Amino acid sequence: MSAPKTLFEKVWESHLVAEPANEPALLYIDLHLVHEVTSPQAFEGLRLAGRRLRRPDRTVATVDHNVPTTPNRLVIEDAIAAKQIDTLRQNCVDFGVELYDIQSPNQGIVHVIGPELGFTKPGMTIVCGDSHTSTHGAFGALAFGIGTSEVEHVMATQCLPQSKPRTFRIAVEGELPDGVTAKDVALGIIGRIGTDGATGYVIEYAGSAIRSLSMEGRMTVCNMSIEAGARAGMIAPDETTFAYLKGRTFSPQSAEWDEAVSEWRKLASDPGAKYDRELVIPAIELAPYVTWGTSPGMVVPVTEVIPDPADAKSDADRRHFEQALKYMDLKPGVSIEDVTIDRVFIGSCTNSRIEDLRSAAKVVAGYHVHSHVRAMVVPGSQQVKAQAEREGLDHVFRAAGFEWREPGCSMCLGMNPDILAPGERCASTSNRNFEGRQGRGGRTHLVSPMMAAAAAITGHFTDVRTWEFKKEEVLA
Amino acid sequence: MPLNRANIDTDQIIPKQFLKRIERTGYGDFLFHDWRQDPDFEINHPRHQGAEILVTGKNFGCGSSREHAAWALNDHGFRVVIAPSFADIFHSNAGKNGLLLVTLPEEHVELLIERASTIDDYHLTVSLEDHHVHDDHGFSATFSIDPFLRYCLLEGLDDIGLTLRHTDALDTFEKQHDKAFWVTPRPESAATETAHA
Numbered sequence: 001m002s003a004p005k006t007l008f009e010k011v012w013e014s015h016l017v018a019e020p021a022n023e024p025a026l027l028y029i030d031l032h033l034v035h036e037v038t039s040p041q042a043f044e045g046l047r048l049a050g051r052r053l054r055r056p057d058r059t060v061a062t063v064d065h066n067v068p069t070t071p072n073r074l075v076i077e078d079a080i081a082a083k084q085i086d087t088l089r090q091n092c093v094d095f096g097v098e099l100y101d102i103q104s105p106n107q108g109i110v111h112v113i114g115p116e117l118g119f120t121k122p123g124m125t126i127v128c129g130d131s132h133t134s135t136h137g138a139f140g141a142l143a144f145g146i147g148t149s150e151v152e153h154v155m156a157t158q159c160l161p162q163s164k165p166r167t168f169r170i171a172v173e174g175e176l177p178d179g180v181t182a183k184d185v186a187l188g189i190i191g192r193i194g195t196d197g198a199t200g201y202v203i204e205y206a207g208s209a210i211r212s213l214s215m216e217g218r219m220t221v222c223n224m225s226i227e228a229g230a231r232a233g234m235i236a237p238d239e240t241t242f243a244y245l246k247g248r249t250f251s252p253q254s255a256e257w258d259e260a261v262s263e264w265r266k267l268a269s270d271p272g273a274k275y276d277r278e279l280v281i282p283a284i285e286l287a288p289y290v291t292w293g294t295s296p297g298m299v300v301p302v303t304e305v306i307p308d309p310a311d312a313k314s315d316a317d318r319r320h321f322e323q324a325l326k327y328m329d330l331k332p333g334v335s336i337e338d339v340t341i342d343r344v345f346i347g348s349c350t351n352s353r354i355e356d357l358r359s360a361a362k363v364v365a366g367y368h369v370h371s372h373v374r375a376m377v378v379p380g381s382q383q384v385k386a387q388a389e390r391e392g393l394d395h396v397f398r399a400a401g402f403e404w405r406e407p408g409c410s411m412c413l414g415m416n417p418d419i420l421a422p423g424e425r426c427a428s429t430s431n432r433n434f435e436g437r438q439g440r441g442g443r444t445h446l447v448s449p450m451m452a453a454a455a456a457i458t459g460h461f462t463d464v465r466t467w468e469f470k471k472e473e474v475l476a
Numbered sequence: 477m478p479l480n481r482a483n484i485d486t487d488q489i490i491p492k493q494f495l496k497r498i499e500r501t502g503y504g505d506f507l508f509h510d511w512r513q514d515p516d517f518e519i520n521h522p523r524h525q526g527a528e529i530l531v532t533g534k535n536f537g538c539g540s541s542r543e544h545a546a547w548a549l550n551d552h553g554f555r556v557v558i559a560p561s562f563a564d565i566f567h568s569n570a571g572k573n574g575l576l577l578v579t580l581p582e583e584h585v586e587l588l589i590e591r592a593s594t595i596d597d598y599h600l601t602v603s604l605e606d607h608h609v610h611d612d613h614g615f616s617a618t619f620s621i622d623p624f625l626r627y628c629l630l631e632g633l634d635d636i637g638l639t640l641r642h643t644d645a646l647d648t649f650e651k652q653h654d655k656a657f658w659v660t661p662r663p664e665s666a667a668t669e670t671a672h673a
Contacts, residue, residue, distance in 0.1 A: 017649045018642045023624045026642055028653060031661045038542065040498035049636070058661055066496060080496040087498050118666065124659045131541040131565055145565055147543035148500075149572035149635070157639045159646060163622070195483055196535040199564055229538065231564050249666065252657055256665040260658035295483050316482040316533050316582070323481065413540075415492045432539060434487040436510050 004270035007236050008167050008202045011142040011267070015125045017159055024161040030124040032154050033110045034061040034097065036088040037415070038129030042152035043091040054158045056096040060119055061088060063102055064109045065415045069378050069405035073102060081416070095155075108381020108407045111135040111349040115219065116383050118248025122237035122264040127154055132349045132431065134225040138218035139245075140237035140267050142202070145226060165231065166276035168198055171207030174283035179465035181359065182217030183351060183429065183448035185209065186224035187289040189281065191299040199229035201277065204269065209283040210235060215244040216355035223350045224431055227296040236268035290336050290461050291433045291446040293324030298433070300336060302451065302463045308332035327435050328443050329423075336461050339445070343426040344375035344456040345438070346449055347405075348412035351429035352380030356449040357388050360429075361396040363453035366470030369401035370459030376403040376418070378410040402456070414439045427455040477524040477554075478592040482533035486566060489537065489545040503544055504551030519552075524592075529556045529600050531588045537566025546573045556602045558609070560585050571625050572635060576604055578619045587615065604629060 005013075017026040032055075039061075046053065053059065066081040067073060076082040085102075092099040100106045106113055111132055114120040120136045126143035127133060129151040136143035150160055172185055190197070203225050205218075213221065218235050225233030242261050245251045252260040287301035298321070300307065309321035309332065325332065330339070346352070346360050357379065369375045377397050379385035385407055388394055394404045411418040412430035414437070420426055422441025429452050430437075433444040447455065454462040494506045511517045518524055530549070536559040537545060546569040549557065557575065560582040570577050580588075591613060592598050600611050604626060610616040628635070639646075657663040 015653075018645045020642070023638075026639060026646075028646075028649060030659050037495050041500045041543075044498070044500075051636070060661065078496070084496050084498055119661045121659055121661075129541060129543075131539065145541040147541055147546070147565060147569035147572065149543060150568065153636050153639065156636050157646065158650070159639055159642075161635065161639060195538055196561060196563070199535070199561065226539075226565075229535070229563060250662050251666060252663045253665040256657055256663060260663075263656075263658045295485075319480065320482045320533075413487075413492050415495065432485070432487070434485045434539060436491055437487050440491070440510055 004273040006167050006269045006273040006275060007140060007204055007234050007267055008142060009273070011123055011125065012164065014123070024163045026159050027125060027162045029127050029154050029158055029160060030058060031114070031119055031126045032059045033114055033126065033128035033133070034059060034151070035065055035110050035128070035130065036063050036084050037065045038148050039091065039151055040084060040087045041148050042129070042155055043095065045152040046095070046155055051156045053095040053097065053155050058158060059097045059155070060114070061092050061097050062100040062107055062110050062113055063088060065409045065413070067102055067408040068416050069408050069410045069418055071406060073406060078417070105382050105386070108383065109349045109352065109409055111219070111223065112353060112380035112384065115139065115215070116248070116381060118245060118250035121245070121251070122241060123267050127160065131226045132223050134231065134233050135219050135223040135349055137222040137225065137232050137234040138215060139241055140234060140264065142232055142234065144231040165202045166200055168201035168203045168230065168277045169275040169279070170203055170205055171278070171280045172205070172209035172283050173207040173280060174209055176209050176212070176283045176286065177465070179288050179450065180286050181448040181450060182213050182220035184286055184289050186221050186227070187291065187296065187299045187446065188286045190224065190228045190296050191289065192281065193228055193279070195227060195295050195297040196229040198225065201230050203228070203230045203233040204275070205233060205235050207280070211238065214355055215240060216353040219353065220350055224296070227431055237264045288448060288451050288464050290451065292328065292330060292336065293321065294327055294433055294435050295320070295324065296431070296433060296446060298324055299446070302336050302461055304336060306330050306332050306334045306336070337463065338460065340425070340460045341373060341427050341445070341455055342424045343420060344373060344452050345378070345411040345426055345428040345430065346376070346452050347378030347380065347410050348430035349380065349409070350431045351449050352378060352384065354384050354387050356429065357384070357393050358391070360449040360453040361393045362469060363450050363464065363467055364400045364402070364457065365396050367400055367457045369456050372459055373456055375401065375456040376405055376411070378405040379407050381407050400457070411438050413437060427452045427461065477518050477527035477530050478589040479518055479530060479532040480589050480593070483535045483538055484532060485539035486537055486542050486545040487539055490542065490548040495542055495544055500547060501551060503548035504553070507548040507552045523596060526553065528553055529558060529602060530554050531558045531585060531592055533585070534560040534582065536562050538563040541565045541569070543569040543573070546570045546575050550575055558585060558588065571629070574629060574632070576602065576629060578602060578609060580609065580617055580619060584617055591615070
């Protein structure tokens with residue numbers, strides 16, 4: 001018997017092409033996801049060097065970061081964005097890459113469509129020029145974000161030189177309290193370990209609370225691994241994973257399905273496998289969270305107050321706290337629930353999947369958006385949008401005064417026209433509350449979809465655990 | 477140039493509106509775009525004009541994978557960033573662009589920030605060959621760096637070229653690995669079913 005191995009080690013070892021002495025290992029990449037923003041310089045690099053794209057069949061492209069989310073979006077008014085999208089189209093033609101373009105029924109945020117179409121599979125190595133590639137780890141894949149030089153490297157060689165990261169097992173044990181979602185699990189972890197708490201590690205999320213999550217929830221948790229500094233987060237595949245994958249467009253079919261599942265079952269970490277670091281979090285300690293500052297680690301339960309910089313652990317943290325409070329225009333000691341908002345954004349690769357929209361719609365049903373609030377829902381993909389419309393969720397949102405938009409990254413990073421005005425305060429289901437992230441001078445508070453929906457209705461942060469649901473039956 | 481802030485994210489280094497360009501160069505004037513609108517921001521201070529070394533707080537370069545952050549620092553003229561720690565993806569991106577990241581203990585970084593903020597014509601010297609940092613005021617420290625990265629930086633090696641040395645191993649691996657349909661993006665069985673749909 002060989003030594004017990006972790007999920008990460010199994011995936012890592014099965015993708016080693018070469019281990020040259022005194023150099024990083026050469027890791028084979030199964031799936032390369034491409035979007036318009038981080039790829040043009042990489043394609044140009046291939047051209048300049050006279051190199052071909054080694055494996056177009058292991059490459060998939062879509063447009064998500066720049067695209068408008070308004071209904072008539074085939075003509076893009078922003079000339080620079082339009083040129084970037086046209087460049088991707090031409091590159092996909094020139095190098096033979098399948099592109100899910102704006103009008104495709106499969107277009108969407110790259111980290112939503114990969115799993116939804118069945119490209120993402122357990123045991124794969126997956127990269128993309130986007131830090132939230134960690135999302136795909138929810139399936140037991142080793143998935144991480146890369147820069148544009150690395151994008152070009154994968155295009156040319158289907159490999160990446162990589163130093164072996166350390167492993168960090170985070171177990172969330174017990175039953176999640178009502179109103180505490182996958183987003184709150186992610187924010188609760190980051191609040192505990194900090195935004196550099198997992199730098200240099202691959203996280204494996206485990207424990208009964210993680211096992212109880214749907215695939216959508218698992219993707220939310222893995223998505224935010226990078227916000228804790230980890231390049232990748234992983235969850236061992238199980239029956240929930242297989243049920244999600246079965247019948248997807250690019251899942252194995254017929255006789256191959258059972259064989260694939262039996263291979264995927266071997267991936268779970270062996271009993272007794274060793275990790276470099278471990279942390280156990282009792283689920284009962286988690287609450288619905290709201291970030292108050294300009295880093296995802298600046299987070300407290302909704303029932304608490306804005307913290308005092310004087311209580312910071314170090315001088316550097318105290319200065320960062322003070323800068324954050326100044327930018328956010330908040331005072332220590334103020335109750336989170338007394339903070340009023342101007343905007344609500346439900347969307348992003350963190351929280352734009354069908355389950356996210358269902359949970360938000362359940363809160364919204366029977367209510368109307370507060371008169372001082374502008375709220376929008378941006379589904380993660382055309383498929384999510386179509387599914388939501390089949391379920392009537394769009395009616396729930398529209399009737400309540402939400403805008404119902406076309407899919408894209410949208411106001412998560414505001415590369416398209418969806419941005420905050422200076423000084424506007426937003427309850428957002430996205431992943432980053434950095435200064436100016438949603439628009440210069442805009443103030444972002446990260447929350448779950450249910451918490452965002454509740455804030456949209458009341459006009460201020462509201463503990464969703466006390467929410468009076470009006471029309472549960474419409475979403476049965 | 478000193479920048480006494482922790483957790484500087486890549487959105488601050490280069491905001492999103494500049495990521496729509498399709499070029500690799502020309503980002504220098506947009507470095508720290510939002511912060512530099514403030515005339516008191518360090519980059520606007522006469523003392524720091526022409527600075528080639530940035531000294532800053534922990535977890536520098538966290539957040540987005542945008543390589544534009546490394547390009548912007550390079551284009552502005554920075555050759556070295558010194559901090560107590562760096563984010564992973566930024567670390568890779570810097571290495572690919574010849575931008576040297578030097579990790580020093582927090583108390584050393586604080587001392588260097590203090591000196592760079594208060595001493596006119598302050599000079600730091602960073603030697604990659606000797607992995608050593610010193611100034612003219614008695615500061616001296618060694619730093620550790622991955623030997624392979626150091627070698628690549630010193631020799632200016634092309635990463636893709638290095639990988640292509642292993643083409644034979646890659647061809648052999650790939651031939652075998654392609655049979656593992658359970659980790660293939662488009663397995664044949666799926667493609668067949670889709671074609672019939």
